[in-house]
Amino acid sequence: MQIYNQILSEIQSGSFKIGDKLPAERELCEQFGVSRASIRQALSALELKGIIYSRQGEGVFVISNQIAPENSESAIFFNSISPEDIVEVRMYLGPLIVKFAAQRATDEDIEDLRSTIKEMEEETKAGVYVPETDEKLHCGIAKGSHNDLFINIMEAISNAMKQQEMWKFIRDRTVTRPDYRDVNFKEHELLIKAIENHNEKEAVEIMTKHMQNLYDRYWKD
Numbered sequence: 001m002q003i004y005n006q007i008l009s010e011i012q013s014g015s016f017k018i019g020d021k022l023p024a025e026r027e028l029c030e031q032f033g034v035s036r037a038s039i040r041q042a043l044s045a046l047e048l049k050g051i052i053y054s055r056q057g058e059g060v061f062v063i064s065n066q067i068a069p070e071n072s073e074s075a076i077f078f079n080s081i082s083p084e085d086i087v088e089v090r091m092y093l094g095p096l097i098v099k100f101a102a103q104r105a106t107d108e109d110i111e112d113l114r115s116t117i118k119e120m121e122e123e124t125k126a127g128v129y130v131p132e133t134d135e136k137l138h139c140g141i142a143k144g145s146h147n148d149l150f151i152n153i154m155e156a157i158s159n160a161m162k163q164q165e166m167w168k169f170i171r172d173r174t175v176t177r178p179d180y181r182d183v184n185f186k187e188h189e190l191l192i193k194a195i196e197n198h199n200e201k202e203a204v205e206i207m208t209k210h211m212q213n214l215y216d217r218y219w220k221d
Contacts (some may be wrong), residue, residue, distance in 0.1 A: 003032055004042040011051060012065050022052065022060040032175060051084040053082035074161035080114035081160050090157065091211040095204045097142050097150045102195050102203040110196050113140050117192045124185040129176045135161070137188055144195065187213065 007028075010016050019155060023031065028039045044197050046052045049067050052058045063083065105113075116137045123130050135158045142154040161167045187210040194203035 003034055003038050004045045006032060007042055008048060008051065008067075011062055016062050018062050018065060020062050021058075022062065024059070040116055048201055053084075055082070055084060058128045083161075083167060084158055086160055087211075087215050093150075093153065094211045095139075095207045097145050097147075097154070098191065098195065098203045098207040099149055099200055100150070101144035102200040104146045105195055106197070109140070109144040113137065113144065113192050113195060116140055117189055120185055120188060124181055127178065127181075129171070129181050129184070131161075131167075132169060134175075134184075134188075141191075141195065180217060183213070190211075 025039050120133050141152050142151045191206045
């Protein structure tokens with residue numbers, strides 16, 4: 001527990017910032033003067049608390065400097081999901097949700113989506129990216145699917161992204177940049193147009209491309 005507290009203290013003091021990669025286990029052993037087993041135990045506890053996450057073959061990264069309240073199981077759960085896991089789920093779930101939205105969206109659903117894409121257009125022209133608008137659009141698409149499980153899953157994903165400070169770090173180097181911000185809006189605009197036209201095939205193709213682009217922006221740049 002002592003090593004856990006020491007590493008946590010380093011993170012909360014800013015020695016390791018959100019988005020930073022932690023030193024290798026061997027280096028941490030030398031830094032804290034303990035065995036590899038002690039380091040692994042501390043890192044496992046920090047990952048469980050949603051402070052860090054491990055990417056296979058790449059290392060351990062800081063995703064938060066705040067521990068969720070002990071009585072908040074959902075907060076701990078959301079914090080423990082890595083951003084990469086969320087993006088992977090969205091890559092495969094997004095096209096499935098939009099398929100049903102293109103089939104089932106009512107006039108009211110489409111009107112709501114038009115209103116949201118208009119907000120995004122105005123924000124993009126003003127040179128800003130508002131994550132809440134992006135979230136509202138995707139949750140609106142899930143609502144248009146008229147499948148309660150899809151709606152609940154998208155809400156859970158949105159909550160997970162809100163819980164993790166790592167997402168601010170990711171957004172700062174992707175969709176908040178002018179070139180990505182404009183492309184992001186255009187992809188959403190085409191997506192809503194396909195839903196309006198109830199063009200299931202086109203909607204799925206656009207969402208698939210959008211999700212792949214999202215993955216590439218977050219992890220390959």
